[in-house]
Amino acid sequence: xxxxxxxxxxxxxxxxxxxxxxxxxxxxxxxxxxxxxxxxxxxxxxxxxxxxxxxxxxxxxxxxxxxxxxxxxxxxxxxxxxxxxxxxxxxxxxxxxxxxxxxxxxxxxxxxxxxxxxxxxxxxxxxxxxxxxxxxxxxxxxxxxxxxxxxxxxxxxxxxxxxxxxxxxxxxxxxxxxxxxxxxxxxxxxxxxxxxxxxxxxxxxxxxxxxxxxxxxxxxxxxxxxxxxxxxxxxxxxxxxxxxxxxxxxxxxxxxxxxxxxxxxxx
Numbered sequence: 001x002x003x004x005x006x007x008x009x010x011x012x013x014x015x016x017x018x019x020x021x022x023x024x025x026x027x028x029x030x031x032x033x034x035x036x037x038x039x040x041x042x043x044x045x046x047x048x049x050x051x052x053x054x055x056x057x058x059x060x061x062x063x064x065x066x067x068x069x070x071x072x073x074x075x076x077x078x079x080x081x082x083x084x085x086x087x088x089x090x091x092x093x094x095x096x097x098x099x100x101x102x103x104x105x106x107x108x109x110x111x112x113x114x115x116x117x118x119x120x121x122x123x124x125x126x127x128x129x130x131x132x133x134x135x136x137x138x139x140x141x142x143x144x145x146x147x148x149x150x151x152x153x154x155x156x157x158x159x160x161x162x163x164x165x166x167x168x169x170x171x172x173x174x175x176x177x178x179x180x181x182x183x184x185x186x187x188x189x190x191x192x193x194x195x196x197x198x199x200x201x202x203x204x205x206x207x208x209x210x211x212x213x214x215x216x217x218x219x220x221x222x223x224x225x226x227x228x229x230x231x232x233x234x235x236x237x238x239x240x241x242x243x244x245x246x247x248x249x250x251x252x253x254x255x256x257x258x259x260x261x262x263x264x265x266x267x
Contacts, residue, residue: 004036004214007215008049038202045061067189067193068198078205083188103149109131149187218239234253
């Protein structure tokens with residue numbers, strides 16, 4: 001079986017966080033040719049766009065930058081490389097006071113504050129149910145749950161550097177490379193998780209014979225490393241475009257459908 005692993009933000013979705021009919025139809029065509037479609041994203045499970053939630057051609061989804069693989073139809077976990085609860089608490093106890101959120105058990109947990117309210121407003125069209133708590137650290141102490149990844153909105157360079165220095169004390173935690181503005185937004189996840197590691201697990205578990213991948217960010221480089229043929233979006237990071245086998249048009253010009261039609265359906 002062949003597989004097509006597709007990043008969401010900046011790849012499958014356009015700048016308005018929508019999937020075009022052209023891109024959706026291309027994914028359906030690939031599925032109809034027997035190709036396994038696997039969305040690979042930094043989002044939590046409940047942040048998957050409604051347009052994809054309604055699709056019947058997706059069996060698996062890789063979430064939180066590779067921390068978890070879900071059976072998309074049953075919502076059951078089949079793989080995880082999360083941050084252990086006690087390590088999360090220890091890490092959070094050293095952090096300065098600022099806004100953060102976390103992906104936990106497929107949900108996004110928001111810490112109270114104005115950015116949390118803004119985040120809810122910006123995502124209101126996604127019909128997502130957020131879990132809002134006073135302090136994530138207290139929530140983790142009470143629930144004993146592990147964390148898929150943290151999202152940190154540091155806003156000031158001084159706080160960002162402070163976080164990076166604290167992170168050095170935790171070799172099992174790493175910063176995700178995203179396309180977000182430098183020193184303003186940071187994602188933290190387990191050293192043992194990445195999009196590529198999760199895709200490799202799926203490749204071996206399902207005995208996939210060939211894997212295509214399409215992405216735009218530095219966090220998609222690990223995807224490319226375990227793929228047989230990789231495609232970077234025209235709007236992507238320069239490292240992504242240098243690593244890929246080919247570069248496609250941008251996400252606002254339906255680069256995904258172009259890549260599927262030219263390299264996957266005719267491959």
